Structure formats: structure tokens, C-alpha cells
Amino acid sequence: MKNNIDRKYELLSAYVDNELSDLEIRKIEEDLKSSPDLRKKLDDFKKVKRITSSSVKIVKENPFFETRVAASIRIKEPFYLKFKKFYPLTAIITLSFIIMVILKYNPGIINNLVEKQKSNIAGFYKQNLKPLLYVADLTNEDIFNFAFYHKLPLDSKRQQYLYLSSNSKNGNYFEISSNRQKISDNNLNKFIKGLNLNNSQQKQVDSLLARYADNLQSQVLVNEKNIVAINPNIWNFNKALVADLVSFAAKVNHGKFQNIFPTGDYSLYPNAAMPQLVDKVNSASNDNYIFITPDTIFSDSFYFDKKKFKNDIKKFSNQITKMNDNFAFNFQLDSNLIKFNNFSSLGNNFKVYMDSNSFRINVPNAIVPQFPMRGFDSIASKLSKAGDLFRMFSFNFPEMNKGKNFYYKYFYSDSANGAKFKSFNFDSTFTFGNHKLDKLYGKNFKNYRFANPDSLNKLLKFFFSDSTAFNQKELQEEMLQVQRQLEEFQKQMQQFQKQIPNKSVTPKTVKQIEI
Amino acid sequence: MKNKKKKLELTQPQILNLDDDFSLIKRFIDGDESTFNTLILRHKEKVRNIIYMTLNNHELVDDIAQEVFLTVYKNLMRFRFESQFTTWLYRITINKCKDYLRKMKIRSIFQSFKDSEEELGYSPSTDEADVSEIVREAIKKLPEKLRIPLLLKDIEGLSYQEIAESVQCEIGTVKSRIFRARESLKNILKPFEKELL
Structure with a gap:
């Protein structure tokens, strides 16, 4: 709606300037007869046009202007001024040309500069090693x-x-x-x-x-x-x-x-x-x-x-x-x-x-x-x-078994008091990465009972939130495997305890690793 | 058919009339440089007025007008007679004014903030100010793209077609810009409605 009115006013403004076609003039004149608002708007436009035309001072004539222009035409433009606008372009072309010439005759100059800087820095680091x-x-x-x-x-x-x-x-x-x-x-x-x-x-x-x-x-x-x-x-x-x-x-x-x-x-x-x-x-x-x-x-x-x-x-x-x-x-x-x-x-x-x-x-x-x-x-x-085997040996060396909370003996034989049980597969345990296991032992180890899955869980949680970020997934999988094996081992031990007679038996053939 | 005849009637007398712009330019191209002086005499006041109205500065008028005619002199040999000379001349004039305003804008970036504040703070006093001065200040406040078509129409009396060619836009755009310029001017001058309108 507003656009239509604006268009009508636009035509009215052009009507004041006498810039409409005959058809448009007839149309707008018909509208003017029926619309007092449009007539008021026409008056406004006429007034604005009048005050605009009358208000602007016409600049004073300058009788010598043509003489001045003629003189400026006669004065020959200095040679350097003709090329003034080309100065930036000329500078860029000249610079590019110089660079091209330098690179043509010294193709490795940039590489040399970079290498020199690199060797300077490297030289600084290499001092006094x-x-x-x-x-x-x-x-x-x-x-x-x-x-x-x-x-x-x-x-x-x-x-x-x-x-x-x-x-x-x-x-x-x-x-x-x-x-x-x-x-x-x-x-x-x-x-x-x-x-x-x-x-x-x-x-x-x-x-x-x-x-x-x-x-x-x-x-x-x-x-x-x-x-x-x-x-x-x-x-x-x-x-x-x-x-x-x-x-x-x-x-x-x-x-x-x-x-x-x-x-x-x-x-x-x-x-x-x-x-x-x-x-x-x-x-x-x-x-x-x-x-x-x-x-x-x-x-x-x-x-x-x-x-x-x-x-x-x-x-x-x-x-x-x-x-x-x-x-x-x-x-x-x-x-x-x-x-x-x-x-x-x-x-x-x-x-x-x-x-x-x-x-x-x-x-x-x-x-x-x-x-x-x-x-x-x-x-x-x-x-x-x-x-891996040496680390296992070192870990189980008798001197290490002094701790009160950690009792674990490495049975070389798979028989004790005539009872048979599967030996715990240390190979698979230690091959997963002795570093990680060592790290487990190293961290506040005494607070955890190794064979207790609950304690082990705490231990795992503790370590998974530690700084082993770069190996976490791999370690996590391997530690879960260890956990499962330990749980199985605990069950076997419990079963074994049930099989042992109530009276204490001193095993005759329990053989520890001979060191 | 009728249209073609009308065109011939319009164009032929222009070439034949020795006093018109085209014949003067032809003579200039043929080597008669004195005709350029006639062209200056004929159009200098319009050019100077357009510059004055656009820039609203007396001191710049002759310098920029001189640049306009120098540009015309350098390029007149390549004039193609496809449009009126005045259209071409006004286009050069407006472009020179725009160039100047652009330079001023760049320069104003480096002017102190204080100066620009003072400029913006201008408020005409109705009691003492000249009515024409008030209107001139109001026109000055119009944006450049509205101000130039309005002045070319109301002061110089150019047709919409000539304005369109001078400022290089469509006639419809010129029509719209002049209308918007008048509406804006009316709004700016509203406080002085009684005295002016």
C-alpha cells in the first residue's frame, strides 16, 4: 500500500518537473481532481521546487575563466607528471624485475637465508652439549x-x-x-x-x-x-x-x-x-x-x-x-x-x-x-x-616380597600337596606391557590388594584418569583382560582352598623358583 | 516509418547548424582549436554552477571547472557523437566533483575528531539566518546521490534523460531520487515550515 502511494507521489514529483507522458499526465490529473491529499502533496512539491530553485546562489561569473583554461592548455605538462599515475605500477614492476634478476643468478638465495637462520637457531641449541x-x-x-x-x-x-x-x-x-x-x-x-x-x-x-x-x-x-x-x-x-x-x-x-x-x-x-x-x-x-x-x-x-x-x-x-x-x-x-x-x-x-x-x-x-x-x-x-621375562623375574625376586600387604608367590610347579590347578599365565600378563604394570606397582601400591578385584578396580580407575592419555584405550583393554584373568584366578584359588583338608598341611613338594 | 523520419529531422539540423556543439567539435577535430574557446564560453557557467552546487564552495569552483575543461580538451578528439555534448560535459563535471569529495572523505579520516564534531554540530538560527542560507544548508545535508539529481533538475533545468546520462543511471532511478530528495528536504525544513513552505 505504501509502495503504491510512494509511486503515486513519485509520479506527482515528476509531474511537477513536466517529465510525464501524456497518458500519465491525464491519469494523474484525474486522480488530483478526486483526491484532496494528492492536491496538497502537489502543492508541497511545487513549494519545495520553488524554494530549491530560488535559494541556490548562482556563482559569480568569471570573465577570465576561458583565458585561464587556455593558458593551462598552453602550458606543457612536465614530462614526469605525465607518468605520475604510473609511479606505483612502475615501482612494483621494477621491484619484481630486480627480484627476478636476483633469483635468476642466485636461485638458492631464499633457501640459503632460511637455512642460515635455521642453522643459527640450531647452533644456539647445540652449544655446550x-x-x-x-x-x-x-x-x-x-x-x-x-x-x-x-x-x-x-x-x-x-x-x-x-x-x-x-x-x-x-x-x-x-x-x-x-x-x-x-x-x-x-x-x-x-x-x-x-x-x-x-x-x-x-x-x-x-x-x-x-x-x-x-x-x-x-x-x-x-x-x-x-x-x-x-x-x-x-x-x-x-x-x-x-x-x-x-x-x-x-x-x-x-x-x-x-x-x-x-x-x-x-x-x-x-x-x-x-x-x-x-x-x-x-x-x-x-x-x-x-x-x-x-x-x-x-x-x-x-x-x-x-x-x-x-x-x-x-x-x-x-x-x-x-x-x-x-x-x-x-x-x-x-x-x-x-x-x-x-x-x-x-x-x-x-x-x-x-x-x-x-x-x-x-x-x-x-x-x-x-x-x-x-x-x-x-x-x-x-x-x-x-x-619381559627378566622384568618378571626381577619383580618376583624374593627381596621384593617383604611388603606386609602383598603376598604372592610364583609357583614354578603346577602341583601343591597333590592338588592340581592351572598355573596363572604370566606370559600373557607381562607381554601386554611391563611398563604399564610397573607403573601400577609404583603408584601407592600398598593400599591395594593385588588379588582383590575391587581394589584392582579402584587401581584401574585411578590410572585411567592419570596421564596415560596416549595409551589409554590400549591400556584399558589390556587391563580389563588382566582383571578378568585375576577374577578367574581368585575363583580357582577359592575352589582350591575348599579342597584342602581342614588341618594344616605342610606341602612337601612346593617348589618356589630357585634363585 | 514516422519515427524514422522524426529522427532524421532531429539529427540532420544538428549537424548542419554551424553554431551547435557537434559542429564546433567537428571543426575542433578538423584542426580549428579556436572553437574550443567557444565551447568554454557556451558551457562554463553551467559547469561552474554545478560544481558550486555540488561542493557548496566558491573557492573550488574555478579550479575544478578548469580540470573539467582540460579533460574535455584532451578527450575531445575521441568524442563519438552518440550523445549530446552537454551530457558528456556534465558527466565529467560530476565525476570531478565526486573525485574531490572522495579525496576529502579520505582526508577527513585523518582530521581530528573535534573538528568533525564541530561540523556536525551546526544548527541554523532562524532569527538571524538568511532563508536561502537555511535552504542551502538543508540541501547540503542531503546525501550526494539525492542532492545532485535534485540540483541538476531544479537549478540547471536538465531533463531526467540528461540527468540519467550525467550521473550514469536509469531514468526511473532519477525520478525516484528526485522524489526522495524533495521528501527529505521537506522533512529537514519542517521546523521552518511557516517561513518557507
Whole structure:
């Protein structure tokens, strides 16, 4: 409706300007006769037109205007003014041309600049890198734990550890976190006792470990800027150390060796004179390191001069000892990065998973050098199994069973007092991941009765809300499996108790693991 | 058929008449530059008035008019005789004014806020102000797209067709804009209804 009225008023305005066709004029004049409102509107338009026309001052004439224009036409425009409007375009074209010429004759200039900046930053991070062995004051026990627990302390106070591992799903990866295997101490001693080694044999073990310790010096470097540089060959060192230790154990006391490694195929160590693999692995080392800084991870070449470092230590031992006392390594990530559960470091294909307690870095397989021994891959899985068995042995070693609330004996035999029951399948329990189980034991373990499913449930809940975010699903499935097995085991034990006569019976043939 | 004849009647005399704009331009193209002076003399006041009405500033009139005629001089050789010379001339004039207003707008961004407040705070006093001044201020308050067609119509007396070509829009748009300009002007001048309307 309003639009119609507006259109009518619009026509009325044009009528005042005498801009309508004959037909429109006739139509509007008819409407005007019948509508007083329209007549009033027409008056308004006429008044507005009148006051508009009359109000505007006509500008004063300028008799010299044409002379002025003629003069300006005669004045030749300066040359540079003709091109004034092209100045920005000319500048852009010139600049582009200069850049093209530079790139034509120096095609790598941009890359060089970027690389220079990168190497400057990398150079800053690489300054004053020292072997972890020296800074963290590693012992033979630490080297031994590196073999079977894949961990190396990063500081002398043993607050942070570097954990190495690899699996088929994630490939090689390492983690930096606080110590999570508090109960797995004194393992070297257990190994020695388990094998019943004499002094001479102990020295051989020490010598073996010392040799690895020496070689590991250049594999993990740290500095006061909280930088950790890891040579990817360290995974091979780990495998070689396990192989050498297992080989040594089989060689030195085959009977006792069965106690430590009760299951598994030992045919992989038939040669008692198997050479130490450390030299072979050492030959595969290259100068490529993975640098972990609080704000980035990158892979770059770095040459660590071990001899020079040793000489420096000899020369400046006093000063270095003082410096070393002041140097407290404490790796901390940029707190802003923690909110990202995982991210890929630029260009390096490193996958990083982190939370507030630890972080894990998946290392591309291509970075890790090939193990320098043909056919070693087929042995590797068996060595992994051997590692699992040693951890099981270590955990059940009599010294560990001192706690009041934890009573669990590992029955080597499947018979007790003539009664038979299925032996608990430890293999399946431990193969799911000894790290995780160790972590379970490490956390306030005494408050839980291991064989009590209710307590175990609490324990599981406690851990599922912990920082194992990156493995939670996998761990959850495996822990539920453990839970089911434990429940079954408890039932069997209860059934077994019913079968035992009321009077106390001293079993004659209960045989514990002989250590 | 009738229409064709009418067209011929309209166009032929224009070419034949030596005094009209087209013949002057033809002579200019043929090399007689003195005819350009005649074109200036003929149209300078209209151009100056349009500039004055659009910009409402005496001092700028001659400078911008000079720019208009210089542009005409540079491009006259390429004139295509498809529309009236005045339509082309007014279009150049309005475009020059728009260019100036655009520059002023950009410049005003950098002016202090205080200055613009003072400008906005203008309120004419009815007792002392000249009636024409009040109307001029009211016209100034109209948006540019309404103000120019209104002034071209009411002051310069251009037809809707000429205005449409000058401001480069449809005739219907010109009709609508002039109507809206008058409605707005009436609303602005409502406080002075008794004195003016």
C-alpha cells in the first residue's frame, strides 16, 4: 500500500518537473481532481521546487575563466607528471624485475637465508652439549636398567628419565617423564645373584656395561638450556645391550639362566662366544641427532668429539666439577604446548603426545639407522620377550616380597600337596606391557590388594584418569583382560582352598623358583 | 516509418547548424582549436554552477571547472557523437566533483575528531539566518546521490534523460531520487515550515 502511494507521489514529483507522458499526465490529473491529499502533496512539491530553485546562489561569473583554461592548455605538462599515475605500477614492476634478476643468478638465495637462520637457531641449541653419562652420573645399574627397562636418568637426582621403546604400531618412540618404576631397583644385583656369578664373572658384566656406558656417552647429550640431543642409533644400542647380556647369561651359567628366562626359545644364543655387538652398533652411528628443546623438536647433524671432551675433562677437571655441581638439568616443555594433546613438529614428521606429566615423541623409522647385523630383526622380537621375562623375574625376586600387604608367590610347579590347578599365565600378563604394570606397582601400591578385584578396580580407575592419555584405550583393554584373568584366578584359588583338608598341611613338594 | 523520419529531422539540423556543439567539435577535430574557446564560453557557467552546487564552495569552483575543461580538451578528439555534448560535459563535471569529495572523505579520516564534531554540530538560527542560507544548508545535508539529481533538475533545468546520462543511471532511478530528495528536504525544513513552505 505504501509502495503504491510512494509511486503515486513519485509520479506527482515528476509531474511537477513536466517529465510525464501524456497518458500519465491525464491519469494523474484525474486522480488530483478526486483526491484532496494528492492536491496538497502537489502543492508541497511545487513549494519545495520553488524554494530549491530560488535559494541556490548562482556563482559569480568569471570573465577570465576561458583565458585561464587556455593558458593551462598552453602550458606543457612536465614530462614526469605525465607518468605520475604510473609511479606505483612502475615501482612494483621494477621491484619484481630486480627480484627476478636476483633469483635468476642466485636461485638458492631464499633457501640459503632460511637455512642460515635455521642453522643459527640450531647452533644456539647445540652449544655446550655434554654427555648425559657425565651430567647424570650414570652407574652400571642405570646402564643395566637401560637394557631391560629402556630408561636412562636425565639428571643426577633421578627426577627425570628418558624412556625408549618401540612397537609395531607406533614404531620407535621415546618419552621424558618422571621415574615411574620405583620398585624396579637393584636389578643388576638380582641379575648377578640370579645367575650366581662369581667375582670374575661380575667383573665381566661390569666390563660389558662399562663399555656400553662409554659408547652411550655420545648417544644422549644435554646442556644447561634444557636441550636433549638423542642419536637415533640409541635404539640399536639398547637391542645390542640386551642381546649381549642375554648371551652372556646363557654362556656363563646355562642352568641358572633357565631360572631367569624360564620360557622362550634360547636357540638364538647357541654360540657362547657370540661377539659383543657394541662395536658393530657403534659403527652404524652417524652424526644425525634428534634435538628436543622446550619449544621445538628437530633433526640435525651434530658432531660430538668424545676425545676432545675427555681431554677437556682432564684439563679442567676442577672447574668442570664446579660447573657440573651448578648444572641442574630439568627438562620442561613450554606450558602453552601442553593444551595440545598431540602435534607434529614442522617438517620432521615427529609426532608428539604430551600431557602435564610427560611427553612422548614418535620417531620416523627412516631416522633410526638399520641394525648392522643381518637377520637381527628375527632375533629382536625374541629379545623383547627375554626383556619381559627378566622384568618378571626381577619383580618376583624374593627381596621384593617383604611388603606386609602383598603376598604372592610364583609357583614354578603346577602341583601343591597333590592338588592340581592351572598355573596363572604370566606370559600373557607381562607381554601386554611391563611398563604399564610397573607403573601400577609404583603408584601407592600398598593400599591395594593385588588379588582383590575391587581394589584392582579402584587401581584401574585411578590410572585411567592419570596421564596415560596416549595409551589409554590400549591400556584399558589390556587391563580389563588382566582383571578378568585375576577374577578367574581368585575363583580357582577359592575352589582350591575348599579342597584342602581342614588341618594344616605342610606341602612337601612346593617348589618356589630357585634363585 | 514516422519515427524514422522524426529522427532524421532531429539529427540532420544538428549537424548542419554551424553554431551547435557537434559542429564546433567537428571543426575542433578538423584542426580549428579556436572553437574550443567557444565551447568554454557556451558551457562554463553551467559547469561552474554545478560544481558550486555540488561542493557548496566558491573557492573550488574555478579550479575544478578548469580540470573539467582540460579533460574535455584532451578527450575531445575521441568524442563519438552518440550523445549530446552537454551530457558528456556534465558527466565529467560530476565525476570531478565526486573525485574531490572522495579525496576529502579520505582526508577527513585523518582530521581530528573535534573538528568533525564541530561540523556536525551546526544548527541554523532562524532569527538571524538568511532563508536561502537555511535552504542551502538543508540541501547540503542531503546525501550526494539525492542532492545532485535534485540540483541538476531544479537549478540547471536538465531533463531526467540528461540527468540519467550525467550521473550514469536509469531514468526511473532519477525520478525516484528526485522524489526522495524533495521528501527529505521537506522533512529537514519542517521546523521552518511557516517561513518557507
